[in-house]
Amino acid sequence: MTAFILVSGLHTGGWIWREVADRLTGSGAEVHPVTLTGMDGASAASGTGLDTHVQDVVRVIDGLDAPEIVLVGHCYGVHPALGAAALRPDRVARVVCLDTAMPQDGDPAAKLVPSPAVHAHLAERPGLPVPAPAAGGWDVLGSTAGVPAEALAELARRAVPQPAGTLTQPLHLSEALTTVPTTGVLCTGNGSSIAMVEALLGLGDPRLLALTAPGVTFFELDTGHWPMLSTPDPLAGVLLGAAAGEGHRMTAPELPAHLRPFLLDVPERARERVGNVDLYFPDEPGPRPAVVFVHGGPVPRDVGPTPRDWPGYVGYARHVAELGAVGVMVDHGLHDLADYPVAASDIAAAVERVRADPRVDASRVALWFFSAGGLLCADWLANPPSWLRCVGATYPILAPMPNWGFPADSRFRPVEAVRSAGDLPVVLTRVGQERAEIAATVAEFLASASASGACVDVVDIPSAHHGFETVDVNDETRAGVREAARAVLGRLGV
Template identity: 55%
Template sequence: MTAFVLVSGHFTRAWIWRDVSARLRETGAEVYEANLAAEAGAGLETHIEDVLRLIDAANDPELVLVGHDYGIHPVLGAADRRAERITRIVYLDAGLVKDGDRAVQLVPDQTARELLLDPARTPADGLLPAPGRGDWHRWGSIVGLSAGALDRLTAEATPQPVATLTEPLRLTGAYTAVPTSGIFCTAGGISIAGVEAMVGSGLPQFEPLTDPRVGFFDLDTGHWPMLSRPADLAGILIRAAAGEGHRIAPLPAAEEPPFARPHVLDLPERPLPDCPRERIDNLDLYFPGDSAEAFADPLPAILFVHGGPVSEDVRPTPRDWPTYIGYGKYAAGLGVIGATVEHRLYGLHAYPQAAEEIAAAVDALRAHPRVDGDRIALWFFSGGGLLTTDWLANPPAWLRCLAASYPILAPLPGWEAVDERFHPVEAVAGAGRLPIVLTRAGLEAEAIAAAVAEFVAAAEEHKAELELIDVPNGRHGFEVLDHVDEVRDAIARACASVLRHLRA
């Protein structure tokens, strides 16, 4: 007989599973709902013990642990200690978590996250108040929730003990022997297709998702499916317990991951010329000629800003990816200084830190004796597009052009963890006469394309100096994915525009 241990997320307890549990029991399954401790002083370890008690009390041969949102933390903590008792772990609209992670890292509500990260502002009673009725959207998509369900969610909610979110999760790795399932509530912006795209990027942190023991399901609803679609959720849990679900294929063994592939302008048959590179902290500079001393007067510079979020464990790091080396060398070959900055955008919560690191790198670039500090262009890529915000809102006089390639220009659905400040669609109102060169991928993901279209409309409304360069058959990351003349021509046009503004 299969038994389910159901562990809910922030501010909720066993009551939230009532309708799902009833449907599971109708199929003959046993169900154990976790009532995680909600009193002051409870920590993550307290919640792990809560789940362990349910596991130890169950006699069923097949035991499935289901962790919703924050609930995945105590679920993994318990599974790590009772791996031999667990037949499957189900991530229900929950993030990937590893040893040492703290749940606060995935708190989507910006205000709550800042409060939890500042010891001076931690609530004196050790409890984070539950959201009011109008604030649940800050913790996840409320799509599918009826007015009555939202009322009940608010009425039944309990405060969240702060320590449950700030204590690190300690894992030995034993839990990795247990098969897993992932259920994506797609109204939040994450789906199987999106995860397949992340796996296709070749970044190693996504490789475990291709394990054949991992199955995935999409559920078209918001973050609380136990209230919005309980019958469908129960059906998916039954299928997950049976080992069903979509499998994600790994990249072919002989195929290089996209981030490691050569730049379209730096292929073996016509490689970009070598040029000297100087590394200063998180800044790399590529100089024209045979040496940094090959020119007498300071030169304009283009700073290329990589996207993300990128795992801090990925090697090589972005500054050594062919994409950014290729752009640095290409700019140097055009007679200006190409530069790349490595910032620590390791998660959606890290945009403020990345912005500070980019600003410091810009200061260092402008202060370099070989750089004309009054002639700088900034060029952003992918998820780095949100980092254009500060420069668009208040462009300094020395910023002669801002360029972006396949950028994300507004927080995507499900990106509630991004600081509200990072919103280029709103910031473009302050761009004034700053030239903006935007290169669009014709085969862009729908959500990213929608954000770009919103940005273009806002730029036109505010009469920004926007130049659009389209790559109709280009994909997100076209420099390494699409080695065709259409991409080469688009990059050449974009670079020519940027150089024209730098030299004006």
């Protein structure tokens, strides 16, 4: 018989697993929802920390006779779950990380908490318990998509303050933990998906290679951050599948998608490299209008080649140069989600460098954003300069994912910035096979643009996927790239 130990996240106790526990028990499993020290409504002792919660889980493990124990950690709960597994690796058959990243040895739990309010509290009131979000404010910890109103009300009513030490004390993991199989359960409504993880893996980040180990599997659920409340039946099914060793297994591609050839056969063209900027000049004499391409990310700092040498971006820059504009590709500093301000500064500096070139018509410039680089268009939409004649956006992310931890007043929200775009033209390439979590941001952007009267032209490519330029090579995608390029260049008078 499998015994499931269910460890809940911030501000909650074992009660949150009630429906999932019933379903697991009905399938013949032994189930032990854990209410960690201080999470039962009683005041936690001042010394309560992560080690306290790790020992809570260890005591449950030591009290069981079941031959197979599966530890499930939701959100913060993965820290005490992993800490306990590291101390009892011979007793734990699998650890399930439910809608949370995998922490590393020495990481405090606060490192993976997305809420800016939590970080502000820990900085301004160190040592004091972190209050639970107010009713209606639980999205700061992750999307509440799919949670019934009554369950959300119970969550707010029963929530308790989180002892500060549980978030600031470092997690201690041993080498023995590497022998324990793990399963990641990703919630698409909170901004995670198998496709997104595979895309990051394809970038070659060595830190992610552990995800390809034989004992690592993945599932995804089409819901928000609280699947035990929103989708208890599917979650129970996933947990049973994880216990059986089922799930998707990641593999590192021999040739990552972003390094495959560009879908258009564009002629070779010399480039000029100045700092972090590559320029591809057309055959026509200058000054000529320019299109500045802004890559997505985050791209790990040590990954090579860098985006300005990826075939897709090189292909776009050469294509617009072939059509009569200066193609510009910029490497910017989006290496981590916290780097958006750095990347924005890099782009602004690159644009000024390009406009200062006498071969460029400084009064006719377009910016073209891709994927998660789409958030960087917010500055330009919110206050468009007169020389900015068009903004392009291809399979863009136009609002931060719920689990990215962006503050509510973040400047990187194109869904809001477009309301101030005025008559600045936007050419948006929408792919029909987009990941659901990204497509939702595009739909929100288009609704906001429509309500504010913004000028957005949509180029639809029904068969295309995210990053289609090197993976979906067909007549429809080629036509889509050409149409988008013509639309952007048309706004530049080319």
